[in-house]
Amino acid sequence: MSTVQGRLRIAVQKSGRLAERSLDLVRDAGLRVVKGNNDLLYRVENYPIDLLRVRDDDIPTFVADGVCDLGIVGENVLEEGRNGGPMAEVVMPLGFGRCTLKIAAPPALDYAGPASLQGLRVATSYPRVLRRWLEAEGVQADIVTMRGAVEVAPRLKLAQAICDLVSTGATLEANGLAARDTVLDSQAVLIRAPTAPEPALAELLDSIVERMAGVVASQG
Numbered sequence: 001m002s003t004v005q006g007r008l009r010i011a012v013q014k015s016g017r018l019a020e021r022s023l024d025l026v027r028d029a030g031l032r033v034v035k036g037n038n039d040l041l042y043r044v045e046n047y048p049i050d051l052l053r054v055r056d057d058d059i060p061t062f063v064a065d066g067v068c069d070l071g072i073v074g075e076n077v078l079e080e081g082r083n084g085g086p087m088a089e090v091v092m093p094l095g096f097g098r099c100t101l102k103i104a105a106p107p108a109l110d111y112a113g114p115a116s117l118q119g120l121r122v123a124t125s126y127p128r129v130l131r132r133w134l135e136a137e138g139v140q141a142d143i144v145t146m147r148g149a150v151e152v153a154p155r156l157k158l159a160q161a162i163c164d165l166v167s168t169g170a171t172l173e174a175n176g177l178a179a180r181d182t183v184l185d186s187q188a189v190l191i192r193a194p195t196a197p198e199p200a201l202a203e204l205l206d207s208i209v210e211r212m213a214g215v216v217a218s219q220g
């Protein structure tokens with residue numbers, strides 16, 4: 001059940017790499033978005049819908065809890081939020097925000113596969129995703145969690161390798177690191193709450209999802 005009676009809520013990143021494309025998708029689906037009097041909430045003037053503008057990290061929880069009915073977030077963030085509790089449902093990939101969570105290390109590190117990380121320290125902002133990948137590979141390594149600047153960890157001797165998002169590879173190169181393995185391929189996805197909205201809004205929700213699917217399909 002939606003917490004706000006009578007209106008659907010879509011969670012989008014407030015600012016950052018996904019913000020503009022998320023807003024574009026919403027607009028291309030026919031929603032006329034107008035800025036409200038607070039920065040956190042944009043209103044849709046032609047439907048009973050609000051956009052909740054938040055940190056991307058908060059989006060999976062808001063949608064899983066039904067505080068928002070839909071959300072747009074990177075698969076990397078969604079997967080990191082996986083904790084055994086109720087999850088938002090992935091409706092469809094959106095074709096933007098593509099990046100890859102990679103293992104990278106200085107060229108001097110001998111890397112012949114995940115087993116080469118055995119006993120090493122690996123720095124990352126994605127400790128849960130990395131933990132699951134290491135477990136699946138049967139490798140025991142120490143995970144050093146860093147909120148940012150993961151790419152400097154090897155130089156500071158905080159870790160021998162890192163697990164970080166890569167798109168162009170320029171950041172790895174600038175820090176003398178080479179990509180060694182892929183942990184997760186990611187792009188932005190549309191997610192929806194596991195619970196239905198109030199009955200009066202169910203049809204609207206389905207039609208918005210359908211229109212977004214049309215927009216994504218037309219972008220091929």
Ligand code: PRT
Nearest residue numbers: 016017055056057074097098099165166167168169170171
């Ligand atoms: O403030 P908020 O928490 O909402 O934003 P954020 O700072 O956590 O995320 P943001 O805006 O940087 O990224 C949002 C989402 O965009 C990520 O969760 C990914 O799904 C996606 N994305 C796509 C990326 C990249 N490409 C990317 N390149 N996120 C981060 N990067 C980083 C990368 O880690 C590297 O440090 O950008 C840097 C440059 O990458 P290169 O390879 O092009 O040099």
Ligand code: ZN
Nearest residue numbers: 055056057077
């Ligand atoms: Zn974030």
